[in-house]
Amino acid sequence: MSSPHVISLGCRLNLAESETIRTLLSDRDTIVINSCAVTNEAVKQTRQAIRRARRDRPGAELVVTGCAAQIDPQAFAAMPEVDRVIGNAEKLLYSAWKADAPVMVQDIMAVRETAPHLAASFSTHARAFVEVQNGCDHRCTFCAIPFGRGNSRSVPAGAVIDRVAALAESHAEVVLTGVDLTSYGPDLPGSPSLGQLVERILAHVPKLRRLRLSSLDGIEVDDRLFALLTGEPRLMPHVHLSLQAGDDMILKRMKRRHSRAESVALVARLRAARPDIAIGADLIAGFPTETGEMFQNTLALIEECRIVHAHIFPYSPRAGTPAAKMPQVEPEQVKARAARLRAEAARVRDNWLQSLVGSTQQVLVERPGDRGHAGNFAEVRLAPNEVGEIVSVKIVDVQDGKLIA
Template sequence: MSVTAGPEVVTLGCRLNIAESETIAALLGDRDVVVVNSCAVTDAAVKQTRAAIRRARRARPGAELIVTGCATEIDREGFAGMVEVDRVVGNLDKLRPDHWGAVPISPSRFAGHARAFVGVQNGCDHRCTFCAIPFGRGPSRSVPAGAVVERIAGLVAAGHREVVLTGVDVTSYGPDLPGSPTFGSLIERVLILVPGLERLRLSSLDSVEIDERLFALMTGEPRVMPHVHLSFQAGNDLVLKRMKRRHSRAQAVAVVERLKRARPEIAIGADLIAGFPTEDEAMFADTLALVDDCDIVHAHIFPYSARAGTPAARMPQVAHEVRRERAARLRAAAAARKAAWLRELVGSNQSIVIERSGIKGHAGNFAEIHTAPAPPGSVQRVRVTAATDTHLEGTTA
């Protein structure tokens, strides 16, 4: 059975895709169209994109079906050749109004989200050996600060209490702009020029690019949430070198220790890859230990996925079953660390933004808290009364 005609955007992948999908949705008007905004970070993500396309065609047989996003850059001909697909819009063109037959427009609200995501940077100039995203996103490009401020001011005026700054490599923000501003200077400008913004959250950061200005804001500015997600990827120095990462294990531990000393309540998240090529059990043990050594309570864990054309795909591969087993062990360690952290929060008071369900939200440290029904998008002060392994329970304080 088909659903009612009208625009629909199906989003896969990262927070930047979420932000871009909101702009695409605003450009579609009232057309009978489905857009699949794809992801290519892993083979699984590409398969999920293809599955989403097939589901969308079954649900909307009469709609125009357009595919965009990173997967279209990695395999444009493959997606254009799918019988379900009417048109492919390149990743670098997906925010251009002329590709959607529309005039420039900026959505006033982030539909369906309590938090609003604002893209401030796109692309990446680094070439980690496992990553195909630079092929899909191109070189690093920064959004001028004035446009970021204007966007956030509009979202706050429309009722959003929390904004997330996102990008592919947000800490590389600025060198391509006049005066070479930094990510820290952008944050300062947002906080000064949008005084009504109550909560500012940062997406994934490269720890080696956290300068003193950014560090001071992350640890000393109360409107910047006490939650930092770091792109660590591994905990063994040789693996990090083969990944072409720019930090060592010791530097990863040191940056977390410094953050915790300056702001003890800060919660650490991290991206970790299990089963990178050449990884042996001892190397993996270093990554497993990083969960405790860096107090990682919000872990994004992936088994390594070979991406065509990347240097890592040509390295000696770890068996698929070993990758899956190591990823499972990493997830178990991260889950145990998170459960212990959640128990420590019982009895504390937390401020949360209520999400669409009306009965839960995320604290500044990104702990999920379930509480009494409240208006979506509102900020509630909650007393934490109990903890499960995955979330907290609380009552309005």
């Protein structure tokens, strides 16, 4: 019998949950596609992954789960390659994998709890991922993810600390993940903040060498979290911000809660307090009603904030979202603007990488042992080392967008 295989698409939260699914499957001859629905392209890639997986393993059970499956379960159930569809809430329950119902998808908006899903290990990854939050209470006009993940809910700090402590025995770095990570806590007794959670993890898990945070909403970075991001050496100098745009009118139409000036000011404060910090950001090209001048404001934000880890998304209308009903930018224009954002991001990133030549970096070694990521999340090629170790290396060159040690 073939071993189970989980194909994880999309965010780090999906990656973390895929490890739990792999554990729940035990030795079943099953392929699981853990899908993404952040864009129409992501849904297309999910369908492609399903067809490819069926060709590769024609005799295996094929199950689709994740956000795309949660939002449109019947569409995936209708695919001839698919045996079962399991929802986002059900995919982390042993009972769902023991059942044989062709579609198991409940109303995600009715889910009120989440848990630090107890995957046995992240043996195939150099770093481990811990879900501390799920869902989102905000309704950005372009985003379908709340319909796939439900409302915001947090994992109690004690459970998170226990999970991190267990992982710290085998992993030098742990990443905290969530759909809207900075909204952690209001639904828990005492309304703890993300900053308080990070403080408790660092205090109670002294063995943990590196802690990293996934995407943050800058408007929710309070003084406690800011102090940790800029002053705690075990918290990596890498902040990925959910900016989405650099024009105030577009931000308003997106229903974002920050202004351009607030984003620029936050990044300036972060850099002033911790000069080695690396800034990442999500940016959308061609949002409905975006004029050339509005686009230029977003383009300029990359240099102004020195965004060195840019995730560029060409806007695609998601059914059921308010933005899908707004006046659309021509698809070719959207594609061209995304290409310009990527080119500018590549230029800023290359300048940053060149500035690191001659520096010494602490690198977490990843498979197969000749590469890894520094604390600032720059990718580094290095001499073969033990996977999972943290090694100190001097950077001597940059090649193909990677540091060479």
